[in-house]
Amino acid sequence: MTDVTVAQALAWAQQQVAAQSDSAKLDAQVLLLHLLKKPKSYLYAWSDALLDDTIWHQFQQLVMRRSKGEPIAHITGMREFWSLPFYVNPSTLIPRPDTETLVDYALSLSLPANAKVLDLGTGTGAIALALASERPTWRITAVDYSHDAVALATKNRDQLGLPQVEIVQGSWFTPLPASQFDLIVSNPPYIDPDDPHLSQGDVRFEPLSALVAPEQGLADIRHIVSQGRQFLSSGGHLALEHGYDQAEAVQRIFAEMAYINILTIKDMAGCDRVTVAQWPSF
The missing domain is CATH 3.40.50.150 (Vaccinia Virus protein VP39)
Known part of the structure; x- marks a missing residue:
């Protein structure tokens, strides 16, 4: 387990993608929820929860892809x-x-x-x-x-x-x-x-x-x-x-x-x- 909370991970991700996206907060949420397989409510109810090492590592990789402009839909493979x-x-x-x-x-x-x-x-x-x-x-x-x-x-x-x-x-x-x-x-x-x-x-x-x-x-x-x-x-x-x-x-x-x-x-x-x-x- 890392010492990085859900809230901290989202704040970091939002900062990383802000230059490439006008929806940085939403992008960060979508990418983390994609990995956690949880509803959006989880991000608020469990904002202090610590991220698993594997999830944190994967999240960093996805965020870096988004920071280079790659579309969220291509990263997650899905679009509604x-x-x-x-x-x-x-x-x-x-x-x-x-x-x-x-x-x-x-x-x-x-x-x-x-x-x-x-x-x-x-x-x-x-x-x-x-x-x-x-x-x-x-x-x-x-x-x-x-x-x-x-x-x-x-x-x-x-x-x-x-x-x-x-x-x-x-x-x-x-x-x-x-x-x-x-x-x-x-x-x-x-x-x-x-x-x-x-x-x-x-x-x-x-x-x-x-x-x-x-x-x-x-x-x-x-x-x-x-x-x-x-x-x-x-x-x-x-x-x-x-x-x-x-x-x-x-x-x-x-x-x-x-x-x-x-x-x-x-x-x-x-x-x-x-x-x-x-x-x-x-």
């Missing part, structure tokens, strides 16, 4: 999204709360009980699996270009017990047969390759292929909107996450492609985050 636990690794984007805006919108739609839904660029599977957890009778297909991402999404599907979600490998619509979906959702790459934010924060540790796109970040969005017309049912919906300053450009792309009922939705921070549209009924 839509109140569900997801495995994460460096092969995909880390699920973010902003993306729950897209899930919220999808769930608000009046779709058939057995609606056909497509999630493009699924990554961890977060969007598709969050939807499946709320709408178990929807027939959901999730696609990703990365073999590693497909493996990770499959692992998440299995651990969440949502076998109805089909996960396939391929580039956007390429692996899909001619099919009519009631809803297509996507959080595609939308960052300009020259964006200075790519050298800051968690994105430094995430795959560029999942972050950036040509044409000021709009190339993949344009591709999905264009090709989506062949895969949407009459009156089907398309919902895309995008950058906070891209709403006008994305709305214009939808309009150019003859979509109707175009609308942009703000995220929890009040930023434009998701633009949605409908393919006309014929």
